[in-house]
Amino acid sequence: MDKNPCADYKHKMSYKNVTVYYASGTGNSYRAASWLTDVFDAENTRTHLVPVDKAVPAQQQQQTGSQQLVGLYHPAHGLMPPWSMIHFLLFRLQRGKGAHGAVVATRGGIPLGNIIIPGGGGLALYFPLLILLIKGYRIRGAMGLDMPCNLLNVHWGITPENTERMFERAKRHHDRFSAALLANGPAFRTANLLWELLWCVPFAFYPLLPFIYLTISRVFMAKLMFADATCTHCGACARHCPRDAIKMVGSPKTQTPFWTWRCEACMRCMGYCRHKSIQAAQLWGVAVWWGLSFLSAVILQHLYVNSGVASSQWVAPHTTYLSWALAFFGLLPAYYLFYGLQKIPPLRWLFTYTTLTRLYRRRYHAPDTRVKDVANGQM
Ligand SMILES: Cc1cc2nc3c(=O)[nH]c(=O)nc-3n(C[C@H](O)[C@H](O)[C@H](O)COP(=O)(O)O)c2cc1C
Ligand code: SF4
Numbered sequence: 001m002d003k004n005p006c007a008d009y010k011h012k013m014s015y016k017n018v019t020v021y022y023a024s025g026t027g028n029s030y031r032a033a034s035w036l037t038d039v040f041d042a043e044n045t046r047t048h049l050v051p052v053d054k055a056v057p058a059q060q061q062q063q064t065g066s067q068q069l070v071g072l073y074h075p076a077h078g079l080m081p082p083w084s085m086i087h088f089l090l091f092r093l094q095r096g097k098g099a100h101g102a103v104v105a106t107r108g109g110i111p112l113g114n115i116i117i118p119g120g121g122g123l124a125l126y127f128p129l130l131i132l133l134i135k136g137y138r139i140r141g142a143m144g145l146d147m148p149c150n151l152l153n154v155h156w157g158i159t160p161e162n163t164e165r166m167f168e169r170a171k172r173h174h175d176r177f178s179a180a181l182l183a184n185g186p187a188f189r190t191a192n193l194l195w196e197l198l199w200c201v202p203f204a205f206y207p208l209l210p211f212i213y214l215t216i217s218r219v220f221m222a223k224l225m226f227a228d229a230t231c232t233h234c235g236a237c238a239r240h241c242p243r244d245a246i247k248m249v250g251s252p253k254t255q256t257p258f259w260t261w262r263c264e265a266c267m268r269c270m271g272y273c274r275h276k277s278i279q280a281a282q283l284w285g286v287a288v289w290w291g292l293s294f295l296s297a298v299i300l301q302h303l304y305v306n307s308g309v310a311s312s313q314w315v316a317p318h319t320t321y322l323s324w325a326l327a328f329f330g331l332l333p334a335y336y337l338f339y340g341l342q343k344i345p346p347l348r349w350l351f352t353y354t355t356l357t358r359l360y361r362r363r364y365h366a367p368d369t370r371v372k373d374v375a376n377g378q379m
């Protein structure tokens with residue numbers, strides 16, 4: 001068995017207070033964050049493990065001076081931190097005034113035989129580091145950490161054996177990180193940081209890419225979910241949603257989840273539903289996107305040509321972008337239509353049996369991790 005690197009560390013100086021803020025859908029980032037607080041708990045340091053959706057500025061710890069360590073843990077969502085973490089960083093995280101800061105972006109690794117193909121964090125790692133610097137923190141550690149990929153609406157899911165293997169590996173990597181922070185840092189690995197930097201290269205060419213992804217994931221990807229006929233109307237998905245994004249619609253005995261625009265596709269509802277009742281209607285997504293793009297392209301073409309602004313040849317490339325923009329605004333109303341159509345049994349049956357999520361069957365959340373703990377942290 002591997003020796004825990006934290007056990008041998010001679011402390012240069014210990015922190016008095018460690019506060020870790022995390023965003024986590026299926027528990028990976030929560031578990032990694034708890035590995036850090038466990039190490040400091042063992043040293044009798046005061047620790048707090050706070051989900052960002054419950055972090056209130058007035059209650060934040062005194063984050064000043066080098067005896068304070070503030071950790072940020074979250075998943076990579078399209079090479080960016082999730083919305084909830086971005087919002088927290090920009091508007092609610094207090095100024096550091098010399099406090100130390102560390103960032104861990106968990107990313108989706110994919111096992112292939114004996115190797116694990118690393119995921120990519122990109123700005124999920126570098127954006128929080130930049131904000132910490134701007135807010136007056138001293139950076140003492142940063143890492144992209146491979147954990148099982150939870151992108152269940154497009155992914156067939158990882159076997160329990162591979163999940164266990166990946167967790168053990170992630171824990172070993174994180175132990176080295178914790179050990180370095182326990183000794184007051186620095187906790188960096190050059191290869192890891194360079195790998196994450198490589199994932200930032202596309203943003204240099206297309207700076208709008210992260211924002212486009214974050215918006216599309218919110219109004220499109222997050223709008224493909226629905227509960228199939230196996231739903232027991234228990235409401236657990238709504239109760240545990242970190243964004244309060246699910247409304248239960250109907251009487252208590254028949255209520256079904258309705259996904260509002262607040263959903264940031266963290267996958268907690270899908271990963272933790274006991275009955276695996278939540279599916280993602282990929283086919284509907286493709287149909288809606290192409291239908292809306294086509295419709296708005298036709299409308300724009302007519303408007304341009306009829307108003308004499310341009311000839312039909314000249315207009316074509318411009319309408320492509322404009323039609324995408326128009327299609328984008330059609331996505332939210334399309335979800336209302338989708339929700340309405342599910343009330344018609346043959347259509348609900350069709351949606352259910354054409355989803356990939358039903359075909360894969362597998363669901364994911366961090367092993368041995370209760371949804372209640374992920375939702376509440378240890379404050
Ligand atoms: C919407 C979405 C987007 C994702 N994007 C990425 C990505 O860009 N790169 C990556 O390596 N993993 C990506 N993943 C995988 C997660 O980052 C990874 O599984 C993470 O450990 C999940 O952490 P959590 O359980 O704390 O939410 C994505 C997952 C979701 C749900
Ligand atoms: S989708 Fe799952 S968690 Fe949500 S109400 Fe139905 S059975 Fe309960």
Ligand code: SF4
Nearest residue numbers: 241263264266267269
């Ligand atoms: S609705 Fe589901 S996927 Fe969306 S934020 Fe809530 S728990 Fe996450």
